[in-house]
Amino acid sequence: MVLEILEWCLTPASLQARTSGLLAEQIAIRHRATRCKRAWEPHLRACKAFLGRELQSGSHIAILGSGHLRDLDLPYLKAHFAKITLVDVVHPLEVRIMALFSRGRLQLLSGDLSGALHCFNPNSAISVADDLRISLKEVDVFVSACLLTQLALPASSRWQKRFAKSEVLLGVKRICQSHLDFLKNAPRALLITDVERRYGTADWSALLPGVDLPRPMERWIWDIAPPAEHGLRNIGPE
């Protein structure tokens, strides 16, 4: 806990990332990943293998929701792409240090990919900031890396306090759909996302109800919370 607080203080992050809880969540994920190392291993291996099969070489790749880079094989990306842009609302310290010593191969972009961190009403317009879009104009391959179901979490937990469930669900759907539309309009894009969850042996339930997802090329199960884990945040209103 003390380490987590220290990291929260030391990591450069916007006020938005701090107050939305995204910085704290990202730090918590690092510790959860260590605790769940064995359970997460097949998922991380599956992500890397999928990208290894599907990514061809190119000049510029962008990783959306890059976080701690656990689900990516960075040496592989470096071998196949001249430039790598990592996009996240906050970049962990170890990634910042990596970028510093990458001789310009790793570029970090910090920003809100949901377009909704500032948005206090689920019915208002949602769009990713222009400067972030412009910085990504030259990218030829995008990877959305386990980001989609996380995108609406801060906005939806805020909206739930003041708006009807139907309005919140619609806002969540619009955030997710706009991310998918962004990927659809990219020269090439790969999406890795969780789509369903279940607790124990209960039935599966959709994490992205009503969102128009592409047909999956591959599927696997991510044992994200083995029995000892508690306190995972949920997508959308309960």
Ligand SMILES: C[S@@+](CC[C@H](N)C(=O)[O-])C[C@H]1O[C@@H](n2cnc3c(N)ncnc32)[C@H](O)[C@@H]1O
């Ligand atoms: C589940 S993690 C993805 C895992 C990451 N690829 C890794 O290997 O560590 C989700 C990531 O998305 C980022 N994220 C969540 N909401 C975001 C937003 N609105 N804009 C940009 N990044 C966001 C988080 O900071 C986190 O790093």
